[in-house]
Amino acid sequence: MKLTRSVVAVLGVFAIGGASAALARESHETDEAAIYEQVKLTLGDAIAAAERQTGGRAVEAKLEKEHGVVAFEVEVMKDRAFQKVVIDAKSGQIVKAGAAGRGDDEEDGENDDD
DSSP: OHHHHHHHHHHHHHHHHHHHHHHHHHHHHHHHHHHHHTOOSOHHHHHHHHHHHHSSEEEEEEEEEETTEEEEEEEEEETTEEEEEEEETTTOOEEEEEEOOTTGGGGGTOOTTO
């Protein structure tokens, strides 16, 4: 009987912990969704703007949120050189454009060589 109570108590703790984690995850996803709803540009618009800015061809693009700011990061190649263009996702303004270090993504734990 003691074993049954212990198992039930342990399962109850896991259930409460799991529910708390699920609620936290849902809250985070809701917050993130609210931020992304403010995005006015499409990914296609961002790619077109980056290609116009550099005269090159987009090879990679993603929507990023850093420090509460949502921006598109588009990597463009022209004349065998890579450039990174950052575009404000709300206004469509180019925030930054310049040479892209091909190792930049490795800081984020990404590595395309897998």
